[in-house]
Every structure is written in C-alpha cells, then in structure tokens.
Amino acid sequence: MGRKKKDGAASAAPKQTLEGLSDDQRYSLVEQHKQKYARLITAQKAANKAVQDHGKIIKADLGADGMAEIKALIEGASTDGEATIKARIERDIRVLKWLQVPIGTMEDLFPSNDRTPLTERAFNEGKRQGLAGESCNNPHHHTTEAHRFHNDGWAEGQKTKATKGFSKLEPGDAADVQASAALGSSRPTFEVAH
Template identity: 40%
Template sequence: MSVVGGAAGPGHNRSAEQLSDDQLQGLTRQHAAKRAKLLEAEKKTKADRMNFDKIIKSDLGATGLANIKLLLDLETPEGEARIKADMERQAMVARWAGLAIGTQGALFDQDRRPVEDRAFDDGKRDGMSGKTLATSHASGTEAYNKYVEGWHAGQAINAAGIRQKPPEAELLRKEGAE
C-alpha cells in the first residue's frame, strides 16, 4: 500500500486509525481512482461478453449459449453434481406428468406402455390432482378398471394428509413470545 505523504509503503500495513487525515484522504482517492478504472474495465468486458453472446446465438442457434454454459458446468465436479441433480428432478417431474421415462418419444410420438399401465398412471395423477373420476375408457374394460384403481390410489394419497404447515403459520408469533 502506498500512502501519499506518509512513511508507510508496501508491506507497511497501517490501519485507517493510524493514518493522518491527509494520508487517509490520499489513500481513499488512490483507491477511488483504481476502482473507477476497474469498474470501467468491467463494463467494457461485460459489453464484449454480451456482444459475443449474440454471435454465439447467431452461429449456434437459440440453444447455443445454453449448450456452452452446460458444457462449462460439466467441466467441474460441482457443476456436474448440479446437472445430475437437475436431471433427476426433471425425470421425476416428467414421470409425474405421465411422460414414459426410458422411451424415445421423439421416435414414436406415442407412449408404448400397455394401455392398462397408462390408464392407472393417468387415474392416479387425476386422483392426486383432485379431478372428478371421469375416464375416456369404456366401462368394463381393463383400462377403465385400472384408471379407477389409479384414481382411488391418488385420492388415498391425498387423504393421507401429506400437508405442510401453511407459510403464514411460521410467521405468526405465539401469544406472549417476543
């Protein structure tokens, strides 16, 4: 640290309380000038990066930048763990939504599982969603029976009372508590 008009130089770390008013003002002005240069460089660098991001989108398409970010994330153990966790979460939610995990929907554009399995999953999802018991399957068919079975399974999950405390319950103070 170099101080204007003082004895302290590099390696002589003095606290602000040990500096005279003139020394403190001089050091503050030096730091302000250096910080202003760094902020200007940061603005230019950010503008350059944003302009290059536009080139990436132009060259690689709408997902090009996302692909680059993913690639960079996968080059670190932390990024890889984050990506794996996100993929697991997405697979779970896709399963909840009825997407047949493990199939290649783009190749066939239809769920190739047996109709009874799909009917059960549809019924369970509708039951958990609180929808009315209504199916497009013909009464008396195995698919109809599986849908109804799934719907009741979904209702049973709701009836089990898997509920969390409402957020406002945590915010309210107990009487007499400070």
C-alpha cells in the first residue's frame, strides 16, 4: 500500500529539473547548499576537536589503553559486538600459540553455559549498572536472592561512583557553572569523571 497522492496545484505542477534551471536559479541553489555545507563542516571540525580533547582526558585518566577499553565497551554492548570481541580474542590466542608464546591453557575460553552462580552474576550486573550511572534495572523476581544481590551490587557501584568517581570541572566549565549559579541554575558544581 502506497501513500495517497494529494490532489491540488502542487502535485499538478511539473517537477523542476536541473536542466530547467536558469543560471541565476542554479547559482542561488548552489549558494544555499554552500552555506549549509560550510556550517556542517564547521560543526564537524568542532566535534572532531572536542573528541580529540576528550581523548586526551581519557588518556590522562585511564592511561594508554583507556580509549581501547571504551571502544570495546561500546562494541560489546550488542550481541554481534560481543561475538566479534570473542572471535578477536580467540584469533589472538591462536596467533600467540603459533608464535610459541606461553599463554596457559583453557579448554573452553567462552563456555556456552555460564557456570558462575546466579547471585554472583546478579551482583556483578547490578554493580556495573551502578558504576555506569544507570538506573537499577533489576530483572530478577523480588522474592529471590538474585534480586537482593543485584540491588546490593547496584548500591555498591553507586557508593564507589559517589566516593571515587567525581572530579573537578575544567576551568572553562567552572566559569559556566558560576555564570549559571548567578542566574539561579541548579547545575551541579562537580561532574562524574569520565
């Protein structure tokens, strides 16, 4: 089923083609696109600079592997990404074996059934949610031990985040906060460390 065409003068008018444009019309159209393109390029450069600056902060806070860890977390957030990471690890282990690098042995690096106790998995997932600043999204029934462990993990993650996860604002941000405070803003004076 397609959309119904509207009746009226707009649909009856022939569509303007590039060949049908006068030189002045074409220039006007090029100028419109040029202006928007210039704004987008400026925004792209500003965004690239912001990403680069944030990368420097990440490196200072998390070390040389911090960005790789962040990218792996983003990649692993989906089922396909998790499978890609697992395949990459298995490939790296195979290459290390070929290079005669001693790596130890594990019969099944990623078993199909997770033998970690449910309460431990629930606690770890709750803690991850708490550290990430997510709301407590507890999938376990409220009468189970897993529910209690999930909530305990989330609380521990929140406690760790609250006591160790805050840092002072950058000087430029601090000026914004002071200006907002003068206007009566409720913006906090500290932000979560990235």
